Structures are given as structure tokens and as C-alpha cells.
Amino acid sequence: MLEEYKARTKKSEALWKKANTLFPGGVSHNIRTFGMPTCDAYPPYISHGDGGHIWDVDGNEYIDWWMTHYSLILGHNDPAVKKAIRDQNEIGHHFGAPNEPQVRFGEQLQKAVPLLEKMRFTATGSESTMYAVRLARLFTGRSLIGKSLGGWHGGNDALTYHIKHPFSDTPFYDGVSFDYNDRESFDRMLKKHGRDLAAIVVEPVIGAGGGIPPEDGFLPYIREETSSRDILLIFDEIITGFRLRYGTAGDKIFGAEPDLLTLGKAAAGGMPLGVYGGREDIMSLAEPGAEGGRWVGGGTFSSHPLTMAAGLAVLEQLKSRDDEYKRLNAMGDSFRTRLNDMLQEMNAPLIGTGIGSINFVSYLKLKPNRPIRTPGQLGGLFSARQQDIFQGYLMQEGIFGYHGLGALCFKHSKEDVEKTLLGISQAIERMPKMERKSK
Ligand SMILES: Cc1ncc(COP(=O)(O)O)c(C=O)c1O
Structure with a gap:
């Protein structure tokens, strides 16, 4: 195969062999195998990038749909x-102290996202x-968290299933889940657990779970309930x-305002950033010594000046690009x-799923069931092998991505699309023939 x-890709192969002696599974982020070991192969080792393209250490060029986990909307x-x-x-890359770019970046973010009455920066x-989950628990005095199946919010213990696969419905620590876009499933969860829930965490568009946008009225419905x-x-707007626009999507595109939200990725153009913020009365519990508060926030690398400076440069460019956003979304x-x-x-x-520049292509479960409403309809999530092999062949065709593809950036061309x-x-x-549907 x-x-x-x-x-x-001989140089990549040599690096992969070495990497396997150093890192479990050869990687420091599980996704970065790009499924290639399933094909008895290895991921390409990337040496450089420009615009919407990257090159591996052997000099092979790829159309980059991964775009640094969808971070580089401006391109490499x-x-x-x-x-x-x-x-x-x-002038100094990090001091572990308050710095001016932090204040200026915070100001710009708040202008773009007024829901951020107060915010904090992290490195991831x-x-x-x-x-955000810790604050929700403190504020409400409850511990249970609800999340949508197939939603990915990072590898922390608050939101990650403590089992083999993040898309399984086995409960996570102090957590319960519902099917995205499924009001009945959401209602069932509320009926059973409503009194114990501190917060619901949801991505306005399910990302890693298949690039699935909300059906009309779904986010306002969960807001109301x-x-x-x-x-x-809590809206996780990290993707x-x-x-999709200059600012957040949950409120401005899908019509629901969260109490707290998180940002990252595109907001700092590939530099390590996490943001959590929202209602001042909730965020104030993060203040040092806050009454009723508890220790929230830390991180040697939080508000890193290089990230803050990059973020400012990113926002400065994105701010004037309404038409470009329209063009990019239309292209996607x-x-x-x-x-x-x-x-x-x-x-x-x-099936291809997504919205605007976010684009995934996934295997369906046996019966073609369209339209796709919930992550569970996508067979690729459960038949990882088939999806991985497809992914491997895409890599061979010079298309670099995961979950099928990923996201377009402003620098991708019509030719890249073709x-x-x-x-x-x-x-x-x-x-392989057996994995194609017979006519
Ligand atoms: C929606 C969403 N939330 C949170 C995270 C976690 O962010 P990080 O990988 O920077 O820790 C991701 C990462 O892919 C994500 O897609």
C-alpha cells in the first residue's frame, strides 16, 4: 500500500523510525500520525510552508488543508x-510578566468579541x-458538565473521555453527553441531569467530529433551555x-450568546494561544483572592509576548477583510x-461536510444517510481503518489533511481546489475494492 x-519519502521514513524510539507512537499529538501507520506507512515530516502549501523533508509538495490544525487562516x-x-x-521573547502586547491584543479581541467582558490568555x-469548566463549576456550585458527542475540547481531564476513543459515549469524569443537533437527546439529558449540570460545552460547528454546522435554531434552543x-x-469557538468571520460565530451567525467562550487557533495565526472569557460576574472568580473563588489560571507561557504580537498582527489583517471572508467561505x-x-x-x-472554509470528507456508515446531522452518522469515526487508508491515499496524491481535509486559507487558489x-x-x-460501495 x-x-x-x-x-x-525516504527521509521521512528515517525520521519516523527514530521518532518511534523516542515518542509513544512516534508523535507528541496523536493526530499527527495522520493515520499513516494503518497503511503500513508514516507521516511526512514537514520542513517548510508558504501560503496554502507545505513541503516535506524529501522535497515533496502538498496542498495543505490541515493548516496547522486550522490555525493559519492567513496562510504559511x-x-x-x-x-x-x-x-x-x-527585544525579549518572554518575561513571565505583564507585557504591553497582552493589553493591546486583549483590547482588540474585546472589540471583535464584545462578549469577552473579561478574559484570560493561556498557551493552549x-x-x-x-x-472555563472550572469557573462554571465554581459559579454554579454544581459539578456535572454536558457536552455533545463528537465534540473535541482538548485533552484535559475535564472534557476528555477517559477511554479509548473520544467519540464514544462512555461518560467522562463528572460528565454527560447528548447528540448534537438532536433536541430529543438534549432534552433527555436535561431531564435526567438538569439539576446537577453546571454547564453545557459545545462547539458552534462540531469540528473534529465531522465539521457539522448547527441546524437552524439548535443553538438558540439550547441557550433557552x-x-x-x-x-x-460555554461555546468552544477555538475552531x-x-x-468564519471577524469574531465569533455562535452569536453572530447562529443566533445564541454563551455565558463563557473559548478561542485559540486562527486568532493567533499558528502561535500557541488559548483564550477563555465572557461574563464579568463569572470571570471575576478567577481574580486572585476572589471571594468564593479558587485558584484559576496559571501557565508559565500564558500571555506569551510572541503570541500576543502575532495575534495583534493577525487581527490587524483580518479586521479589514470582510469581503475576503465572504470569498473564502464561498470558495469552501x-x-x-x-x-x-x-x-x-x-x-x-x-460525504463532504463543513461550512465555509471548514471542509471534511468522511466515510459514511453503511447506509448513505444524508444530510449529516450528528457526528455518529459518519462511519469514519467508527471505522478508523477505512478512513485512515483513504487519508493515506490523499497524502500520496499530495493533499495534506486529517478528518479527510481541514480548512482553506486566504492563500489557497482555485487551482488548489481543482x-x-x-x-x-x-x-x-x-x-481497496472491498471498501467501495457496489453500484
Ligand atoms: C474545538 C476545539 N477545542 C479545543 C481544542 C484544544 O486546543 P489545543 O489543541 O490548543 O489544546 C481543539 C483542538 O483541536 C479544538 O478543535
Whole structure:
């Protein structure tokens, strides 16, 4: 399998062998195997990037759909972001002390997202969702947390299932779950656990679970139901924030205001950032010595000046790009329409999901069940092997991504889109026969 890929990635293979002697599974983030070991192969080791493309250490070029876990909406190698990092680096890269870029970045974020009455910065999204949950527990005096199945909020113990697979419905610590876009499932959870719930955490668009947008009225519905029970609503906008528009999506696109929200990824253009923030009365529990508060917040690398400087440069550029956002979202939407037309024509048991620039392509469960409403309908989540093999063939076609694809950036071209469609059709043709649906 993947003989062409293996023949042209010898340096990556050598690095992979070495990496396996150092890191469990060869990686420091489980996703970064990109499923390649299933194909008896290894991920490419990336040496550099530009715009919407990256190159591996053997010199092979890829259309990058992964875009640093969807962080680089401006593309790789953005001159303004690089300059901001370089300038800050010249005068000291971190002091572990209050710094001016932190205040300026916070100000810009608050202008873009007025829901952030108060906020805190961390170095990762996982920390920010962890602290948001801690604050919700402190504020409500309850411990149970509800989350949607297939929602990914980082690897912290507050929101990660303590079992093999994050998409299983086995309860996590002090947690219960519901099916996204399914009011009955949500109601069942509330009926059983409503009195004990501190908060519901949900991504406005389910990310890793399949790029699934909310159905009309779903987020306002959970807003209403949580408000009437004094359960806090936390929107995890770590993917959607600054990706679909300049600011957040939950309130401005889908019509529901959370009590707390988290940001990261696109807001700092590839530098390590997490943000948690929202209602002042809740956030004030994070103040040192707050009455009724508890220790919330820390992190040697929080408010890192390089991240703050990069974030400022990112926001400065994104702010003036309303039309560009429209163009990018339209490009993603039209790609998905064409992709799904192509998949139907090929009679392939896959589906393209997403919204705007967020685009995934996943295997369906045996019966094609469209439209996709919940992560559980996507077979790829449960038949990892089939999805991984498809992923491997995409890599061989020079398309770099995970969960099928990932996200477009402002630098991707129409040609990239055409090449991706062609690459996907070729990957499907190469899939072992048994895994293709018969006509
Ligand atoms: C929606 C969402 N929340 C939280 C996280 C965790 O962020 P990080 O990987 O920066 O810890 C991720 C990461 O993929 C994410 O997609």
C-alpha cells in the first residue's frame, strides 16, 4: 500500500523510525500520525510552508488543508505575522510578566468579541476549556458538565473521555453527553441531569467530529433551555472564532450568546494561544483572592509576548477583510457542493461536510444517510481503518489533511481546489475494492 508515497519519502521514513524510539507512537499529538501507520506507512515530516502549501523533508509538495490544525487562516509564512514575531523577539521573547502586547491584543479581541467582558490568555485551547469548566463549576456550585458527542475540547481531564476513543459515549469524569443537533437527546439529558449540570460545552460547528454546522435554531434552543435552568452555556469557538468571520460565530451567525467562550487557533495565526472569557460576574472568580473563588489560571507561557504580537498582527489583517471572508467561505461552500456531486456520481460511500472554509470528507456508515446531522452518522469515526487508508491515499496524491481535509486559507487558489477534487477521486479509485460501495 502507498508504494509511490513510500518511494519518495525516504527521509521521512528515517525520521519516523527514530521518532518511534523516542515518542509513544512516534508523535507528541496523536493526530499527527495522520493515520499513516494503518497503511503500513508514516507521516511526512514537514520542513517548510508558504501560503496554502507545505513541503516535506524529501522535497515533496502538498496542498495543505490541515493548516496547522486550522490555525493559519492567513496562510504559511505571512510577512506581517513573521515581522511581528521577529520584532518582539529582538527585544525579549518572554518575561513571565505583564507585557504591553497582552493589553493591546486583549483590547482588540474585546472589540471583535464584545462578549469577552473579561478574559484570560493561556498557551493552549485545552487549558482554556479546562478553566472555563472550572469557573462554571465554581459559579454554579454544581459539578456535572454536558457536552455533545463528537465534540473535541482538548485533552484535559475535564472534557476528555477517559477511554479509548473520544467519540464514544462512555461518560467522562463528572460528565454527560447528548447528540448534537438532536433536541430529543438534549432534552433527555436535561431531564435526567438538569439539576446537577453546571454547564453545557459545545462547539458552534462540531469540528473534529465531522465539521457539522448547527441546524437552524439548535443553538438558540439550547441557550433557552440552559438559561431557564441556570445552567451556563460555554461555546468552544477555538475552531470557529475568526475562521468564519471577524469574531465569533455562535452569536453572530447562529443566533445564541454563551455565558463563557473559548478561542485559540486562527486568532493567533499558528502561535500557541488559548483564550477563555465572557461574563464579568463569572470571570471575576478567577481574580486572585476572589471571594468564593479558587485558584484559576496559571501557565508559565500564558500571555506569551510572541503570541500576543502575532495575534495583534493577525487581527490587524483580518479586521479589514470582510469581503475576503465572504470569498473564502464561498470558495469552501462551492468546493463542498462539487465534492458531494462528484461523490454521488462515483457512487462513493463518502460525504463532504463543513461550512465555509471548514471542509471534511468522511466515510459514511453503511447506509448513505444524508444530510449529516450528528457526528455518529459518519462511519469514519467508527471505522478508523477505512478512513485512515483513504487519508493515506490523499497524502500520496499530495493533499495534506486529517478528518479527510481541514480548512482553506486566504492563500489557497482555485487551482488548489481543482487539484484537491481530482486527488480525492483518484484516492477513491485506489481504495481497496472491498471498501467501495457496489453500484
Ligand atoms: C474545538 C476545539 N477545542 C479545543 C481544542 C484544544 O486546543 P489545543 O489543541 O490548543 O489544546 C481543539 C483542538 O483541536 C479544538 O478543535
